[in-house]
Amino acid sequence: MITYPRPLLYALGAVFSLYHVVLAFFSYRSSPPNPADLVAVALYVAATVIALWPGPALRMSAPVAVGMTAVAIALPLLVAPSLDPGASNGYSTWYIAAVGTLMTIVCARRRSLAAWAGVVFLVVHTTVWAGPVALATLGVIGGVAWVGISQLLIIELGRASSEARVLEAAERAAASWRAAEEAHLSEREVRLEQTRAIASDMLRRIAASGSELSDEERRECRLLEASVRDEIRGRRLLDDEVRRLVLDARRRGVTVSVLDDGGLDRTSEEESGRVLRELARALGGIRDGVDRIVVRTASADSPSAVTVVGLRTAGDGSAGALGSDDAADEVDAWVEIRRDERTPSA
Template sequence: MISVRRVLVSLALAFTAYLAARGLSGLAPAEHPLVIVGALALYLTTTWLCLFWEPAPFGRAAGAGRDQETGVPAPRGPEKLPLPAALLAIVSAALVPTAVSWAFAQDVRDDPYATWYLGGIGALMVIVMVRRRPWFAWSGLVMLIVASMAWMGPAQALQLGLVGSIVWVSCAQLLLRSMDRAARDTARLAQLQRAASAWQASHVVRQRERRVQVQSALSVAGPVLTRVIATGGELAEEERLEARLAEGRLRDELRGPRLLDDDVRAELERARRRGATVTVLDEGGLEGLADAALGQIRSQLAETLRTARSDRLYIRTSPHERVAVTVVGRSDSGAGLSDEDSVDLWMEIDHPAGARN
């Protein structure tokens, strides 16, 4: 399968090979042909190392896979060039222009076979830039600028291809930054889409739970409301009691469904029938509990309510690490006693051992 990366690598290989062939064509007029061969060998070795040398998996940084600011997975792209290859590229940028220029006589240093290094080192620095070593790329380009201007003069070096190398490296850095920014934006968008999907799913679940609660409320309050409408609000005492019990059951189902089972519901109704006021509130703390743990908590709650004689009962869940449910009972006390003295029941139901899923 042909990928974009393979196409780009193939183009880089073809271009560097073409530049090397230009350099080989100058062996005949060169005063020191062995120097040309050595410069070409160094150039090709460095270029191909920069193209194909990938860092070892264990040598990558632990957080290299994520964006440092957002924690979003970092964009995939060219791996960072290993340091030895980057240093070798700097060495090539320093030695190749000087070696090639020194190998030719003064009168032929401006010929195409003697100036191939302008494009060659420029292409090498583009590869270094794409491999995420910008400081090395710009340092190598500065060395190329200094060497070429020293051997040919500023005007001649700029005219023969130095400008193109500067433009290539600049464009490579701009394109790499743009691609990385686009990849990060895409990763953030994907993360937001996942969060939106999760929110939508939880919203659908909440809607379903509300429909179930409404249906349960109608099943509890429907008969009572029908009777109220039929009698025009003129209810017998027994019917008024049933209406209050229905209201209490409805409040319990809406405010504390995780605390309820058949035994707890029966004890709550028994307490209300004897005239007690009961308040049930689920304020968090029971999330993630196993069914067996919830069963133990409900069993202890039912037992506590079975023995309670208070006039007002307050049942609340607790976010405390140890306490799961708190039951407080208060009764009317004699005159002159403080509110704290009227508390006649205080029960804390602990979380069972290993309660969390």
């Protein structure tokens, strides 16, 4: 977001405003002021102080903006009646530049409508009082130009700030994407290392024996294959204790499916650790006689983090052996591990 030194801008505004007050008092050397002139100077000084008074918000409040416009209307009405529109008044027309400066400050503080209202009145008043030519000779056009430049600068600064915010958001998104990619690569390396640790011994034995394996070794290979599949599909549902319990269940002949659908991706490490401890407790509590266990994460908006289902295969078990989700299978155990509770509900 684009920022600029507000104290410096306030100081510049104060210097320009003070300059008009000095011009007003210089004009009083040739023509003594009347009460209306002094009231005009006092109003202008008070309005400038209020307009430049630092506050928490850059945008001027609506009542103050209306007050600034009222001052811009009052200054010509107070000073001009004592001047001769056909003569060279010198510094006595100080109020014209003063109104332009005050309205520029109002516009810079995000109240362009109030600023243009004051400038339009100055143009109309000067045209009626001294004629259209006086708009150039008395500096009214310069005041209008300063207000216009101020509004253009505000518009451009707003556009630049919006673009900067868009770029900042894009940079944050890119940083998040890079972090996610790095985390993905890191997790991939961890999974590969775990897979190597699981399968390397058996692969060496296969290579050393020339692929001549005993029935027990073939059975062990199938268990290792299932463990490798868990590392791919189980992701955040696995720790050392869960792996041990899943392997023990498979050694007993139980078909175990561990499926992480991403429901734990946004949980903290502490919460994930609690869920895994509850999962290990749930797996350890499933009774013998269960033919199939399914461990699966719930959706991210579900109050449950993980669901553990123990199924007893009906009939001769052929459907379960083929991986079918036969509706005749009996649910022997159902455990839901909640996201916000310390104990699972069963």
